[in-house]
Amino acid sequence: MDKGKEALVVCSDKSMGIGITIWDLDTGDHLLHIPTCASPSHGLLCLRNQFLVASQIHKHGSVGGGAIFTWALNKPQSPLRSYPVEAIGSLSCTKDGLYLAGGALSGNAYLWEISNGRLLKTWHAHHKSLNCLLFSNDDSLLISGSDDGMICVWPAISLLDMEDSGSSPSLLHYSSEHRSSITGLLTTSSSSISVLVSSSLDGTCKVWDFVSGRLIQTQVYPLAITAIVLHPEEQLLFCGSVDGSIFVNKLDIGLLEDPFFIAEAQPVVLKGHNGGITALTFSELGLISASEDCxxxxxxxxxxxxxxxxNHGKGAVTNLTVIPQSSLHSVSNHQRVSNQFHVSLLDKYPQPANSFKGTITPPSLCHSYEEKQTSLDFRSTDSLQQHIFDLEKKRTPEAVQMKVETCIENRMWATRMTKHVMEMNKHLQTRLLDLMECRMFWPTEIDIPTSKKREILKFESSLLEGEEKPQSSS
Known part of the structure; x- marks a missing residue:
């Protein structure tokens, strides 16, 4: 297998026995079969091109019916099996592979730290099944979509607030514009604003500024939309429908800011399936679509x-992902230094900060990890930074773990500072609103004495400087 070639990973939700199939995209040859997997839509992802992670919808050793399996791609026969407290459907991970988010059929959401399996946060995100989860391109926001048509945007900094892991994270904003189940979420930052595209069974795709929550435009289709994907150049939007048609529209938001705008341009329609579209993705060779027609x-x-x-005759494909074929190779000695990464069993319940479980690593890395694993006390000090720097020279697992812990401490500090700034802004906004109300009742045609004008100007200046409101005589 050439290093530049790609492989297609597919799975179904019909039966655990069907498993995962991997094909060579260039030749169509069958490369690998991984048994024991049945994952719902949006339930399969590739982590750092080294691991496959899939949520399982069938009961398999879990009282709650939930399971998340993780396979090392260079030796996928024995997965790491984690059993959350309830069945997990959709999954999403950060670009750096540090955090994994999962959405449950109950509407609950979960966030795990992948390196040690720690459950960082669990909260009730939606009233109905959580269908889609997506981290923004810069990992600063987590976006969730539900069966109730709701879309919620959660700041990642509130998800990583370790001081109060039992509370719900702050909600940046939400939308109820869709009238049916959310079936797809994707983001792009190529334009002047950060754009979110959502699809729904109500037959629409909506384009948002997901930072502000402002609806930019709506694209209406004659059929329910079941899957969406953007062209790599982010100019074309592909929308799969319930009858197997794929609509192709130009994603041209420009400077348009009319939320009532409805795109009316006739899209290109691709027809090649006899059943509803279940998943869409892109490879270097082109668009890839999966259907209920297997x-x-x-x-x-x-x-x-x-x-x-x-042809996937064993059941309708629910998930597609494209990986480099080189990920299926055994890790060489040269790759040990640069690609070292491991994942752990995911906790079912929140655990103490220093509680760690066994990890799964690519087999060629296990020996090195066992030899050098030690118990370290992580403290954010100058000596710690020097220790990390020294360990990084050797690329040891301790260095990786210490960098993760240091990152968490930094994010906790950022969380506290953000809360403080938000409180200050809220206080300042309240005082400015009070001032505006007062000025609304000032007579406009009466000449205000110079002394009073000076007093008003001094009052306004004190507000901007954060001082207390001066006492003035009526």
Whole structure:
């Protein structure tokens, strides 16, 4: 297998026995089968091109019916099996692979630290099943979509607030514009604003400024939309529907700021499936679509034709992801230093900060980790930073773990500072509103004495400087 080649990873939710199938995208050859996996839509992801993580919807050793399996891609026969307190559907991870978010059928959301499996936060995010989870491109926000049509945006800094892990995180904003289940979420930051695109069974795709929560435009389709994906250049939006059609629209938001705008341009329609579209993704070779008809198509998006078809006769594909074929190779000695990364069993319940479980690492790294693993006291001091620097020269597991702990401490400090700033802003806004109310009742045609004008100007200046309101005679 050439280093630059890609592999297609697919799975179904029909039966645990079907498992995961991996194909060579260039030739269509079958590369690998991983048994024992049945994952719902949005329930499969690739972590740092080294691990596959999949939520399981069938009972398999868990009282609550939930399970999350993790496979090392270079030796996927024996997964790491974690059993959350309830069944998890959708999954999402940060770009750096440090954190994993999971959404439950109950509407609850969970956040784990992957390196030690610690459950950092659990909260009731939605009233109905949580269908989609997505971290923003810079990992600063977690976006969730539900069966109730709601979309919520959660600041990551509040999710990582370790001082009060039992409380619900702060909600940046939410939307109830969709009238049916959310089926897809994706983000792009190529334009002047950070854009979120959401799809729903109500037959619409909506484009948002997800930082402010402002609705930019709505695209209406004649059918329920079941999956969406953006072209890598982020100019074309592909929307799969319940009858197997794929609508292709130009994502042109420009300077448009009218939330009531409805895109009316006739989209290109791709037809190659006999069942509803279940998943969409992109590879270097083109668009890839999966359907309830148990087929997977790879499309040339220039000529709009199918260039390869895969048959998955064991059930409708619910998840697609593309990985480098080099991820399936055994890790060489040279790669040990640069690619070292491990994951742990995910906690079912919140655990003390210093509680750690066994980890799973690529087999070629296990020996090195066992030899050098030690118990360290992590403190945010100058000596700690020097210790990390010294360990980094050797690329030891201790260095990786210490950097993670230091990152958490820094984020806790940032959380406290953010809360303080937010409280100050709230106080200042309240005082400014009081001033505006007073000025609304000032007579406009009466000449105000110079002494009073000076007193008013001094009052306004004190507000901007954060001083106490001066006492003035009426």
């Amino acid at each position: 087929t997977i198509c790879m499309w040339d998006v220039v000529n709009w034709v199918i260039i390869r078809r895969f």
